[in-house]
Amino acid sequence: MSHPGFARTPEPPYFAVIFTSQRTDGDRGYEHMAQRMVELAAQQPGFLGVESVRDKAGLGITVSYWRSREDIRAWREHAEHQSAQAAGRRIWYADYRLRICEVLRESAPAGADATSQSG
């Protein structure tokens, strides 16, 4: 069985959004929003999974995986997500980088519950 922190993605190619962010101090509604956005993203067409980590200094990396760039575009334009993005820029994030990628190859340790085993 796979660790819950790993996304179970299909054979590449598929797409990824790498969101690196530095949080401002204090929660100010952030945790509630972040949880809601993961729930909402998971309901969108083409969503393949998400991996997300934040350290105690407030630096975070969230990678969401998608079937196509069109699916990423649709999620970005989702009304509730747009509202969260605006609040993120205004309140929650001191800075961020967002990168749209095509995943070309995936590997995992031999025996892991993943799509592809080769190193």
Add this chain to the structure above:
Amino acid sequence: MSHPGFARTPEPPYFAVIFTSQRTDGDRGYEHMAQRMVELAAQQPGFLGVESVRDKAGLGITVSYWRSREDIRAWREHAEHQSAQAAGRRIWYADYRLRICEVLRESAPAGADATSQSG
């Protein structure tokens, strides 16, 4: 000025390696190796930067950025890195996923010290 946690990458396209990993318990030489690998990677041809976060549960995401897939291949085959990869599989990582990607687009908040500003 950019937050030190962010990589200063050039205009896309360039390439990324997303390494998601779950640490085993205890350090067992891990922190020393991890720091050494970042130093060594930074000396390789085509290295563009790295962003890395690990939470207190031991789940981590490290994204390194590279000019080309050939640069990624060369780094993967670097002798000292190969030895660290073998120790990682044997000792430090309970599980991991490694994904090779092409970065197609990058954005940052208006005014951020990044290559591209459009959302």
